[in-house]
Amino acid sequence: MYIIMLRTIILYFLVVLIMRIMGKRQIGQLQPFELVITIMISELASLPMQDPRIPLIHGIIPIVTLLFLEIVLSLLQLKSEKARTVLCGEPTLLINKGKIDISALKSQRVNINDLMEELRLKDYFNVEDIEYAILETSGQISLIPKTHLTNATKQDLSLKVKQESVPVTIILDGKVNIANIKYLNKDAQWLMKELKKNNINSPKDVFLGLIDSKGQFYYQKYTK
Known part of the structure; x- marks a missing residue:
């Protein structure tokens, strides 16, 4: 015992x-x-x-x-x-530009009731209010709502806003993602110009570089 x-x-x-x-x-x-x-x-x-x-x-x-x-x-x-x-797999867009991607739901075996439940749990009740819904590799669903609904003040004041999009990683751990650059309709010369604007000599000096949801180039260099 x-x-x-x-x-x-x-x-x-x-x-x-x-x-x-x-x-x-x-x-x-x-x-x-x-x-x-x-x-x-x-x-x-x-x-x-x-x-x-x-x-x-x-x-x-x-x-x-x-x-x-x-x-x-x-x-x-x-x-x-x-x-x-x-x-780990890759994130999957379940809602793309306000429309449910039926093929993505089938491939990830997510039924529409589960998707609607996730929306309700995050205080959204209409699919048309969501610009993107992303099934993350952890199994959780991230939501990017339509920009004019993120803050009531923007719509109430009739402010012109630009729709935010999904951030796209182009440099990770010093390595350039060529496929994502092509997805953005950019090329290597564009990337080098962006790096030079920020006084960066090489992608190898960058830990993370991406085009954020507002279309701006965001980066973080390696810390010494």
């Missing part, structure tokens, strides 16, 4: 330590590979607790191995956009 209690206490604190090392994401924000590792760790920890015949080390070694695997995969998806796409 006391042995089982001791094994349970050891495994409990080990799993808590592992979870702390893995980071502070909530369950709903975990990427698929993180969720799989979390479930596997909980299963591996429960086996030595239930069966004293299983050596404690046989539970600790797989758990530590999974922690190492999670750290390696996290670093890989931070450094490589291709790895990030494979491991």
Whole structure:
């Protein structure tokens, strides 16, 4: 009895330590590979607790191995956009310019009732009020409402506003995303001009560069 209690206490604190090392994401924000590792760790920890015949080390070694695997995969998806796409997937536009993308709903297996529920939970009740709805890789849905509805004062004062769009990343971790530049109908010369305007010699000096929702070039350089 006391042995089982001791094994349970050891495994409990080990799993808590592992979870702390893995980071502070909530369950709903975990990427698929993180969720799989979390479930596997909980299963591996429960086996030595239930069966004293299983050596404690046989539970600790797989758990530590999974922690190492999670750290390696996290670093890989931070450094490589291709790895990030494979491991985490890509965001999907469910509502594009005020219209529901039916093919996107089918491919992501999201029914219209779930989509409408997400809108209501974020205090929007009409699809026509939403310019973009984005299914993030974590499974959550982000909303970009029509600009004239974001603040009542803009519409009430009859201010002319430009519709905001989805931000597009063009430099990430020093690497240029050629596909996104083409999506913006720009080229490499345009990018170099933008960098020179901001006294940047090379894309390698930029940690994050994007065209924000207002069409402006936003960047953050590496900190020394």
